[in-house]
Amino acid sequence: AQSVTQLDSHVSVSEGTPVLLRCNYSSSYSPSLFWYVQHPNKGLQLLLKYTSAATLVKGINGFEAEFKKSETSFHLTKPSAHMSDAAEYFCVVTGAGSYQLTFGKGTKLSVIP
Amino acid sequence: DTAVSQTPKYLVTQMGNDKSIKCEQNLGHDTMYWYKQDSKKFLKIMFSYNNKELIINETVPNRFSPKSPDKAHLNLHINSLELGDSAVYFCASSQGQGPESPQHFGDGTRLSIL
Numbered sequence: 001a002q003s004v005t006q007l008d009s010h011v012s013v014s015e016g017t018p019v020l021l022r023c024n025y026s027s028s029y030s031p032s033l034f035w036y037v038q039h040p041n042k043g044l045q046l047l048l049k050y051t052s053a054a055t056l057v058k059g060i061n062g063f064e065a066e067f068k069k070s071e072t073s074f075h076l077t078k079p080s081a082h083m084s085d086a087a088e089y090f091c092v093v094t095g096a097g098s099y100q101l102t103f104g105k106g107t108k109l110s111v112i113p
Numbered sequence: 114d115t116a117v118s119q120t121p122k123y124l125v126t127q128m129g130n131d132k133s134i135k136c137e138q139n140l141g142h143d144t145m146y147w148y149k150q151d152s153k154k155f156l157k158i159m160f161s162y163n164n165k166e167l168i169i170n171e172t173v174p175n176r177f178s179p180k181s182p183d184k185a186h187l188n189l190h191i192n193s194l195e196l197g198d199s200a201v202y203f204c205a206s207s208q209g210q211g212p213e214s215p216q217h218f219g220d221g222t223r224l225s226i227l
Contacts, residue, residue, distance in 0.1 A: 034215070036218075038154075041220070041221070042220050042221075043117070043203055043205075043218030043219050043220045043221055044156075044203070044205075044216075044218040045218070046215045046216070046217075049215060051213055088154060090156065100158060100161075100169060101158065101216065103155065103156040103157070105153065105154065105155055106154045106155070
């Protein structure tokens with residue numbers, strides 16, 4: 001069984017400042033981890049994924065995440081926030097070989113001009 | 114060109130009615146999914162089909178019945194709608210079934226039960 005906890009339900013940053021969205025996971029297997037973004041009234045878009053290759057994963061739109069097994073974390077970062085980054089972000093975990101995604105409860109990112 | 118398209122985008126109906134939501138993907142994927150997103154934005158998988166065969170069937174009331182006429186389509190029929198069915202329903206698809214095959218999502222169907 002696996003689970004994921006997003007530590008913040010809402011994060012607010014100023015435009016141009018760094019973004020940190022926190023995610024901790026629990027898994028009985030070697031996990032695969034994903035970050036998805038959901039803009040208002042839209043479906044989910046894959047930002048990046050970790051599947052046991054390099055622990056630092058680069059995604060689209062300047063986002064990256066680092067898999068830290070010792071801390072069971074997969075935090076999402078971006079050096080400089082843009083207004084278009086305002087959205088809901090979901091951390092997702094799945095077990096080895098499993099296609100069944102388990103979603104976190106989401107973190108709403110607000111970007112202040 | 115939309116990769117995963119759902120219709121309708123909005124659905125408002127009364128309790129007790131029967132309704133269907135359609136999903137089509139033009140990505141050539143083998144696997145399709147239905148998810149429910151509640152008012153708190155929590156997403157939970159409902160069903161998954163691979164090449165028209167049901168492979169995931171989570172604890173979902175029997176009133177929900179998926180149908181896959183071919184591998185590009187996965188429709189969701191809901192009987193006797195209840196207030197608790199109000200949610201956003203997302204269709205998704207992937208090429209394979211493992212974590213190497215990211216899921217592509219439609220824009221959702223917003224179902225409101227009066």
